[in-house]
Amino acid sequence: MMDAYVIGALPPYNYLLGGKLVSYLIVSKEVRELFHQKYRDTKYNQLAGIFTTSLYGKSSQYNRLKFKDRLLYSPIGETKGYGTLHLTTETFKAMNDFLKEQGIIVSNKFGDGPSWTMRVIRNAGELLGFNPDNLLMHSFKRKIYFVPYAKNTISFLNQKDTYLDFYNQNVNTLTNYWREHWLRQRKNNNKIIEEVKWFNPNYFEI
Incomplete structure (x- = not known):
């Protein structure tokens, strides 16, 4: 699939x-x-x-x-209105850069799991003290x-x-x-x- x-x-x-x-x-x-x-x-x-x-x-x-x-x-x-379309490219880049500064590289290869973008946002959100589910809820x-x-x-x-x-x-x-x-x-x-x-x-x- x-x-x-x-x-x-x-x-x-x-x-x-x-x-x-x-x-x-x-x-x-x-x-x-x-x-x-x-x-x-x-x-x-x-x-x-x-x-x-x-x-x-x-x-x-x-x-x-x-x-x-x-x-x-x-x-x-x-x-359910869950995803990344409400987050700008700049916001996502800042999250990914933040993870790299913490020594965390979220792999983007086939077989590594669902959406790389969502995994980056989840990891960054958790480290920053946010609820990842709330970050990814856009309601559209x-x-x-x-x-x-x-x-x-x-x-x-x-x-x-x-x-x-x-x-x-x-x-x-x-x-x-x-x-x-x-x-x-x-x-x-x-x-x-x-x-x-x-x-x-x-x-x-x-």
Whole structure:
């Protein structure tokens, strides 16, 4: 399993629903094969599915996102409003630097545990006398989505099947589907095309 933490597209590509294209590409067999190649020497080298969350509440990017008749991103619940999105990059860097000054290095390698960012915040918070759970509570509930990579992902995860029967859509197939079902409408919208043409990266900030 894998967590897709950020899925989206920056301007001007978001005007053309580039975020949906990235959402399609994530479920491609090429991504699954890259995962297998990267972790081939570990026990868990088969990608059965991914989890992701909306930014706030219900996501227009994932809702109704289908390949033919198959819904790709299935809503399975919502978060409790727990995470790191309310803490700035500067705050996180200060916490990590503080830990290093104390001789504490929080490892960021595969297999070391859940979110490195959250582990840094927890360790720093505890040393500074804060309750880590309170530090990580932002109260913005987000929808949780699950994307199975195989027809029998659920049975496999429940140990009823010993192999995964993958869907195997490749990048070209998924891109063409996105182009036909999503991009075509945007290309015919003059207002959208004007926004793309007049986009100025000098006025864009993250």
